[in-house]
Amino acid sequence: MQISSRFSVAVHVLSLLALQQEGDVLLTSERMAGSVNTNPVVIRRILGQLKKAGLVEVRPASGGTFLVRPPAAISLLDVYCAVEVVEEGQLFSIHDKPNPACPVGRNIQSALDATLQRAQTALEQVLAGATLQQVTTDIQLKAGFTG
């Protein structure tokens, strides 16, 4: 069981947008799909989510997708929430309907809940502290980008 690759694809797409420069060829969902190595519809779905979350704007028909915010103002947590890979506070599934006639059954959910929430929050805080800017800077370093 894993957090869907939708999240990493979304970061990929946002990185393409962030690294796009004036004068570059128009970045269509088709082109993005080429970089990701998937079908453009997949990209469009994700872009729909990113748009709904206010991270990108998308020009209908004539094409073109743009970041609404600078890369340094987009955290990986923003992306994670935008693509809805995990429901709020629901990373861990807790068995439901344990037997209330048993004290453990009656109390296990609440006894576990705080810890599991803390674990999820810890994960999300790392994502909150990581920006798209950092990702693209890393990509540039690795790629030997000059600008």
Added chain:
Amino acid sequence: MQISSRFSVAVHVLSLLALQQEGDVLLTSERMAGSVNTNPVVIRRILGQLKKAGLVEVRPASGGTFLVRPPAAISLLDVYCAVEVVEEGQLFSIHDKPNPACPVGRNIQSALDATLQRAQTALEQVLAGATLQQVTTDIQLKAGFTG
């Protein structure tokens, strides 16, 4: 997408074991299933994993499952690893085979990897710091246990 309830059921089962007292009725997988409100086979599967991980010992045939370690020496991370809800370092799925002809495609995986590992580690560290003892203490408090 959620981390399987197998984990929470495992904690439930371990809590039953931890709170078991001398003279209590034998705790069979059937009884545990009653508390969890599931089928005994489900419990047995999980017990198989916990046993393989060295957290419990199980008496064949005549029945009876026992903690191998004191509850304070069993972390929730131990349980999480025992029930194999998440593969090591694999909480996040990263799309594979991005296009290496594109600098973003070529580098996105490694550019993301460290951050995602850190996020997973942060979550797991919270679990490492939480013990079965804490869970059972909480259950006892909530249940108004006197023992």
Added chain:
DNA sequence: ACATGTGTAACCAATACGGTTACAATATGG
């Protein structure tokens, strides 16, 4: 009018999960 790109539904196959049934293997007590 036409070409191009977006948006979305529907379909499909694969996978994981949790529940169930079936039954072999094992230990214990009578």
Added chain:
DNA sequence: CCATATTGTAACCGTATTGGTTACACATGT
């Protein structure tokens, strides 16, 4: 030895999710 209770495990099933595909309506710019 036998009956009983319990464990261990395979197989099956239905459900949900995912990511890819196909189809096509809609929107824009030339």
